[in-house]
Amino acid sequence: MVDGLRAYALITGMWVRSTLAYRASFAMTVVANFAVTALDFVAIMIMFGHVDALGGFAMAEVAFLYGTTSAAFGLADLLLGSMNGVGQRVRDGTLDVLLVRPVPVFLQVAADRFALRRLGRVSQALLVLGWSLVQLDAASWSAGQWLMVPMMVLSGTAIYGALYAGGAAFQFWAQDAAEVQNSFTYGGNTLLQYPPTVFGAELVRGVTFVVPLAFVNWVPALRVLGRDDPLGLPGWVDFASPAVALVCCAGAGLAWRAGLRGYRSTGS
Amino acid sequence: MPDFIELDRLEKVFTVRRRAGRLRRERREVRAVDGISCTVARGEMVGYIGPNGAGKSTTVKMLTGILTPSGGRLRVAGIDPATDRTRLARRMGVVFGQRTTLWWDLPLRDSYALMRRLYRIEPARYRVNLERCVDLLDLGALLDVPVRQLSLGQRMRGDIAAALLHDPEVLYLDEPTIGLDVVSKAKVRGFLRDVNAERGTTVLLTTHDLTDVEQLCDRVVVIDRGRLVYDGGLAGLRAAGGGERTLVVDLAREAPPVEVPGARFVRSEGPRQWLALPAGASAAPVVAALAARYPLADLSVREPDIEEVIARVYASGGVPAPTAAPR
Ligand SMILES: Nc1ncnc2c1ncn2[C@@H]1O[C@H](COP(=O)(O)OP(=O)(O)OP(=O)(O)O)[C@@H](O)[C@H]1O
Ligand SMILES: [Mg+2]
Numbered sequence: 179m180v181d182g183l184r185a186y187a188l189i190t191g192m193w194v195r196s197t198l199a200y201r202a203s204f205a206m207t208v209v210a211n212f213a214v215t216a217l218d219f220v221a222i223m224i225m226f227g228h229v230d231a232l233g234g235f236a237m238a239e240v241a242f243l244y245g246t247t248s249a250a251f252g253l254a255d256l257l258l259g260s261m262n263g264v265g266q267r268v269r270d271g272t273l274d275v276l277l278v279r280p281v282p283v284f285l286q287v288a289a290d291r292f293a294l295r296r297l298g299r300v301s302q303a304l305l306v307l308g309w310s311l312v313q314l315d316a317a318s319w320s321a322g323q324w325l326m327v328p329m330m331v332l333s334g335t336a337i338y339g340a341l342y343a344g345g346a347a348f349q350f351w352a353q354d355a356a357e358v359q360n361s362f363t364y365g366g367n368t369l370l371q372y373p374p375t376v377f378g379a380e381l382v383r384g385v386t387f388v389v390p391l392a393f394v395n396w397v398p399a400l401r402v403l404g405r406d407d408p409l410g411l412p413g414w415v416d417f418a419s420p421a422v423a424l425v426c427c428a429g430a431g432l433a434w435r436a437g438l439r440g441y442r443s444t445g446s
Numbered sequence: 447m448p449d450f451i452e453l454d455r456l457e458k459v460f461t462v463r464r465r466a467g468r469l470r471r472e473r474r475e476v477r478a479v480d481g482i483s484c485t486v487a488r489g490e491m492v493g494y495i496g497p498n499g500a501g502k503s504t505t506v507k508m509l510t511g512i513l514t515p516s517g518g519r520l521r522v523a524g525i526d527p528a529t530d531r532t533r534l535a536r537r538m539g540v541v542f543g544q545r546t547t548l549w550w551d552l553p554l555r556d557s558y559a560l561m562r563r564l565y566r567i568e569p570a571r572y573r574v575n576l577e578r579c580v581d582l583l584d585l586g587a588l589l590d591v592p593v594r595q596l597s598l599g600q601r602m603r604g605d606i607a608a609a610l611l612h613d614p615e616v617l618y619l620d621e622p623t624i625g626l627d628v629v630s631k632a633k634v635r636g637f638l639r640d641v642n643a644e645r646g647t648t649v650l651l652t653t654h655d656l657t658d659v660e661q662l663c664d665r666v667v668v669i670d671r672g673r674l675v676y677d678g679g680l681a682g683l684r685a686a687g688g689g690e691r692t693l694v695v696d697l698a699r700e701a702p703p704v705e706v707p708g709a710r711f712v713r714s715e716g717p718r719q720w721l722a723l724p725a726g727a728s729a730a731p732v733v734a735a736l737a738a739r740y741p742l743a744d745l746s747v748r749e750p751d752i753e754e755v756i757a758r759v760y761a762s763g764g765v766p767a768p769t770a771a772p773r
Contacts, residue, residue: 188563196552275547277512280535281564439514442460443507446544 185281189289197294204295211298215252218371219244219306233375238313239403240373245307246327246395247370250334251363252300257335258342260290262356265349271444284434287346314403326402333419334394338363340426341389343434350437366391374400374408382408393422449485450523450616450648451509456482457517458504458672478504480672481518488615489646491638493659496669497760502652505669506620509650510540523615536565539609543621546605548593554604555589558611565612572611579607582637598625606634610641617641619651623658635661656752668759675759683759684750685726692748693721693729698741706735717743725750 197204222244226237235243264287267273276286307327316324345359352358366389374382374396386392386409400407401416458479466472479501486492496502507513508520511531520527525534540547548557562572580586583603593601602622609617619638623631639662641647653659659666659680666683668676676683693709696718703711704719709732712720723729729747736742 185564188560192549192552192556192560196556272545274507274512274542275545277531278510278535278538278540278547279564280532282532441513443512446503 182282182285186285186289189281189286190292193289193292194294207295208298211295212302213298215248215299215302218248218368219302222371233373235373235375235405238310240371241306241310242314242403243373243395243399244371245303245305245310246330246399247334247367248303249300249307249331250394251338251367252296252303253331253335254338254342255363256293256296256300258288258339258346259296260292261287261342261346262359263287263290264346265353265356268350268441269353269444271446273441274443277441283438284343319402323402326398329419330395330398330402333398333423336423337390337394337419337426338366340423340430341366343427343430347430347433347437350440362389362391366394370395379408386411390422390426393419450488450490451486451650452521453485453505453518454483454520455518456505456508456515456520458501458508458513459516477672479508479515479669482669482672482674483518484667484674484677486648486650488648489642490665491642491649491663492651493663493666494650494652494669495654495656495659495666495756496652496675499671500669501672502669503620506540506618506650506652509618510538511535536612537615539612539614539617541602541605541609541617541619541622543602543619543624546593546601548601548604548608550594551592553590553592554585554596554607557593557604558608561608561611567612571613575611575613576607579610579637582640583607583633599627599630602626603630603634606637610647613645614647616648616650619649619653621653622651623653623655631655631658638662656756660752668756670760680752684752684755686759690722690750691725691727691729692750693723693732694746694748695719695721695736695740695742696744698743701740704736704740706732706739708732708735723747 219241222232222240223237225232226240230236232240264273267276267287273283273287276283279286311327341359341362345355345362348355348359366385369377369381369385370391374392382392382396386397397407397411398416398419401413407416456479457477460476460478462474462476463471464474482501482505494502494505504513508515509522509527511527511534514528522534523537527534548554549560552560558576561567562569567575580589583606585603585607588596588600588604591600593604596604602625606619606622609619617638622638623634626634635658638649638651642649642662649662651658651662664679666676666678666680667674668683676686678686692712695704697704698717700717701719703714704721705711706721708727709721709723712722714720721732723732733745736745
């Protein structure tokens with residue numbers, strides 16, 4: 179495991195060095211990445227130009243939701259976003275090359291073409307999160323409330339990461355499954371930027387029990403913001419995000435193993 | 447000492463779906479490797495040959511842990527490649543003629559540096575190995591070129607170097623001389639011979655260029671349609687292949703077809719005549735009989751062409767019993 183992480187660091191480091199060799203173009207891609215993701219938030223700001231609340235949530239609260247999910251998604255995207263490429267490698271058989279190196283394939287796939295420009299999304303999300311914390315007067319929060327914030331971001335990263343890994347595993351069978359996975363990750367992230375109250379109960383139930391995205395921010399955030407849970411779940415569920423994240427990661431891990439075991443290379 | 451590589455009734459079956467009719471799909475089994483048993487001792491250099499689709503690459507992929515066998519048993523240095531892939535990876539080197547194990551966008555030098563750290567190669571050892579490879583494979587001018595800009599032959603040499611930087615105990619080469627020019631081929635062959643002789647690296651190579659096998663391997667394993675058809679020395683393959691040696695006789699003057707026991711007249715061209723001898727038989731009695739009866743100017747014996755032997759083996763789908771009577 180430690181060995182694997184060291185290898186991950188080595189490979190990503192190599193990609194970072196090779197991107198930094200072209201500083202100007204790197205800076206441009208980071209800015210572009212930042213700007214594109216910021217557009218999401220601009221859309222929300224424009225909406226609040228016309229209304230005072232969205233599903234009963236004020237702008238600062240929506241910004242809090244936005245910041246937590248986007249930071250988690252951005253981190254997962256930064257760390258594991260490259261896994262989308264595995265379908266291509268399965269199709270053309272270049273996964274063979276990763277399999278003969280003394281490093282777990284999972285980490286090689288994750289580190290492949292590591293794109294530091296994805297920091298753009300993370301930094302934009304953290305800015306919005308910071309702004310929302312100021313607006314929400316977080317200085318007066320209890321230690322418990324404060325602790326929930328990093329817990330949300332970390333568990334969220336793990337949940338999104340599990341989606342990336344699970345989606346990548348699925349690409350062993352269906353090589354164009356990347357589309358489906360994107361709709362869960364990108365789609366999920368867009369969904370979670372808005373309060374659950376603007377969506378129907380069916381959808382909220384779906385993202386709670388089927389694809390447990392609600393645990394990225396909705397469920398714990400409602401507790402932090404002192405809001406009622408639209409599904410009326412028991413109180414302890416609000417703290418279940420780390421456990422949910424662990425279960426997701428375990429599931430993704432199993433799927434990955436099964437996928438890799440079924441890998442059959444190509445004829446030439 | 448147990449054998450270094452052991453294959454015991456090794457099998458790999460691919461299930462492929464084929465379109466049959468407009469919507470129906472049909473499942474079919476391809477027995478790519480169909481019960482191959484053989485062993486390779488440490489330090490051996492084995493040529494693994496067979497016609498297209500014989501199952502050579504599939505075998506190499508099982509040996510390296512890329513594919514899990516569907517049946518049989520496989521051990522490399524006592525390790526099961528399918529379950530202990532990463533542990534074995536440190537001890538083996540692989541070269542695929544068809545694809546590179548290097549990082550496409552990186553210069554060779556950076557690829558090698560990354561390999562050094564991934565394989566935890568001691569710096570001193572690494573320097574020595576790299577220098578040697580650069581020297582013998584003539585890589586000096588290529589070190590700073592990104593892999594994608596290398597020509598096929600240059601890339602292949604780069605790949606061979608990469609496979610040897612960590613002093614592997616065994617080296618698998620799947621068509622390593624594909625696309626190389628004559629000079630590069632000679633260089634690569636010489637290098638492989640050195641590696642095998644000096645470090646005792648076990649080498650298994652597949653190829654369609656039989657000169658590779660002739661120049662490098664004492665032993666050949668021939669497979670066809672997933673089955674082993676021959677395992678032994680090259681000389682034995684020649685004999686078993688039922689090939690004929692050719693005796694080229696230059697007579698002092700033009701003459702009707704010569705007649706000697708043990709040889710068969712093939713054709714003549716002026717004073718030169720071609721006779722065929724069974725591959726296993728000695729040429730001495732024939733030559734003696736010839737000299738006694740005809741005025742000889744010159745005489746030479748040609749071994750059956752290995753290409754021809756192999757072609758015959760492939761075509762017949764197996765090695766005829768060595769006792770088969772020559773025609
Ligand atoms: N990934 C795969 N899926 C399905 N069938 C495969 C796969 N890989 C190989 N095969 C089949 O298995 C058989 C053996 O293929 P293999 O690549 O091992 O042959 P080979 O001896 O290396 O041939 P060549 O000399 O052409 O490289 C072929 O019939 C091939 O179609
Ligand atoms: Mg092949």
